[in-house]
Amino acid sequence: MAAKPVVAEVINDGTTDFKPLRSKQYDIRKQHISETPITLKNWYKHVDWLNTTFILLIHFAAMIAAYWVPLRLNTLLFALVYYFNTGLGITAGYHRLWAHSSYKATLPLKIYLAAVGAGSVEGSIRWWSRGHRAHHRYTDTDKDPYSVRKGLLYSHLGWMVMKQNPKRIGRTDITDLNEDAVVVWQHKHYIKSVLFMAIGFPMLVCGLGWGDWAGGFIYGGLLRAFAVQQATFCVNSLAHWLGDQPFDDRNSPRDHVITALVTLGEGYHNFHHEFPSDYRNAIMWWQYDPTKWSIWLWKQLGLAYDLKQFRQNEIEKGRLQQMQKKLDQKRSTLDWGIPLEQLPVISWDDFVAQAKDGKALVAIAGVIHDVTDFIKDHPGGKALISSAIGKDATAIFNGGVYNHSNAAHNMLSTMRVGVLRGGCEVEIWKRSHYESKDINYATDSAGHRIVRAGEQVTRAAQPIATAHAA
Ligand SMILES: [Zn+2]
Ligand SMILES: [Zn+2]
Secondary structure, eight states, rough: OOOOOOOOOOOOSSHHHHHSOOOOOOOOTOOOOOGSOOOTTTTTHHHHHHHHIIIIIIHHHHHGGGGSSSOOOOHHHHHHHHHHHHHHHHIIIIIIIITOOSEEEEHHHHHHHHHHHHHSSSHHHHHHHHHHHHOOOOOOOOTTTGGGGGHHHIIIIIIHHHHTTTTOOOOOOOOOHHTOHHHHHHHTTTHHHHIIIIIIIIHHOOOOOHHHHHHHIIIIIIHHHHHHHHHHTTTTGGGTTTOOOOOOOOOSOOHHHHHHHTTTTTTTTHHHHHHHHSSOOOOOOTTTTTHHHHHHHHTTSSSSEEOOOOOOHHHHHHHHHHHHHHHHHHHTOOOOSGGGGGGEOOOOHHHHHHHTTTTOOEEEEEEEEOGGGGGGGGGOOHHHHHHTTBBBBBHBBBBBSSSSOHHHHHHHHTEEEEEEEEEHHHHHHHHHHHHTOOOOOOOOOOOOOOOOTTTTTTSSSSSOOOOOOO
């Protein structure tokens, strides 16, 4: 019998509300337990005991029981292989196939991924994908079901072991999942699927294979599931906490090789949140992403198709913009001199008079600089710089005597104290200011003027005219 699609109410933002396939309806008028403070008397009501049992209590019991169950080599090898398979069920199945539709899978591959995914004991595909879509849509907000802003431990475990208000989780569209027969079947038969794939199957393999029923139960089943859970939970916690942000730093997702190693390649999470429907997490061939390698391999075997990939051009644009942002932040920490428009306008006569009074003022390209503290450090010697005091040194600074370096122009700008009435650069600014036009200077994201090498105002734009010009 074909699975009956669940009719979901369409909301005016184009999404559909999440309707559990089979569960008690909650009364939205009643106050939810999560809205009451946790006290000594009611703490146990805040705990989601079903989840806590599945992700903590059973495993702790298994750790104790392991004391009496010797670990056999065959069982260990099987547990490791099964760990990778059930982990892939989450990363390649739940995450990249169903939550993000980053590729298409044939029916046999879907059945395999739904089965091993159940073996990792992380909820049904439908429940998991719905939460994950909300996480992407509402990252770091109150509607993000595992927002790292509520704490690292909350994003790792807290959101599952504590009861959550269903009203709080953001809406997402899962109509495609409701039409997927494998997803619907797994959701309806979830408990049976989990018991068989997480416990029954490893027991059968180890028991029938080499007579280690107890080892299959403890190591292949419970402790292996615990390891897969803790590893994949790191995508919600560690991947939002540790590492770099090469594509966008406005939200918490981060890239780190440690997270990638722990999560079968889901560690390039800053990239993933920017390009969620890309079947890759790692875009470089040398980065660790066994989930990507598996999907690629399945494609070669004819099991997967339509692998989605963003154009490299789009990826590099994002990377460049983030680099630009970092440059702007770095630029704003440096001293570029007082902006020209904030400097007092001084007449030539005042400039000469102040220099005569003992102020070491030098005019270059219409900008007045106070070089008092610099005279003794001048690399070209005291005499040359002193000879320019009270004069227009535009030509001698720009090649008349010595063609000063970019660094010299930069340093000079930090000494500026005024602009000359009638000085060349300032006239441009004054005119455009008067006409209320924006000056066509390149500015950074904070509106600060970008001074590129060789573009300082004190740099004469044209070669200084010389007497022997033909
Ligand atoms: Zn995330
Ligand atoms: Zn995702």
